[in-house]
Amino acid sequence: SQKIEQNSEALNIQEGKTATLTCNYTNYSPAYLQWYRQDPGRGPVFLLLIRENEKEKRKERLKVTFDTTLKQSLFHITASQPADSATYLCALGIGSGNTGKLIFGQGTTLQVKP
């Protein structure tokens, strides 16, 4: 069956450390993968998009890797801050240009303690 799984437990880290979130999937062949941040009661906010032919992408303190052989993406936040506390969602972009629907994981809650 098709599955997309993120860290099931909440992630608690100390301010200044690197947070690493995982996203694993089975029986999908995504053209791209996106990471979103979601705060309680709000819509997801786009962070990074990585395509199937890209291994790594960076944006400021954020880094995403995409391994289509392992069927895994890792999302890193370096020098984490309490303001980074939120739920982080990974989403697979399925299909060709004819359909752009996203398949989301259940999200990982990150808590950064001062």
Place this chain on the structure above:
Amino acid sequence: DTGVSQNPRHKITKRGQNVTFRCDPISEHNRLYWYRQTLGQGPEFLTYFQNEAQLEKSRLLSDRFSAERPKGSFSTLEIQRTEQGDSAMYLCASSFDWAGREETQYFGPGTRLLVL
């Protein structure tokens, strides 16, 4: 660029009533998506439009749900004869599809529906 907007932000209704939500996408975006999200879960795809054409509907979208995008701009999602199981956050997203290359989906703030 004012982003994606959704109205209303919250809706409380009684079981059996009809409700309608509106989504205004980013103006130059030709694709519009509806998702549903329940507590502790990621958003689930419901349907999407390319301009005014509805191109895909999820099996989650029962006959009680209907979506329209009449002029390829704003969209409405109507739920008829609401049930308690319809209680969720309804999210709208838009993107620009350029020559078949999907770009980022930007989400609105959502409409929180509570069916009593």
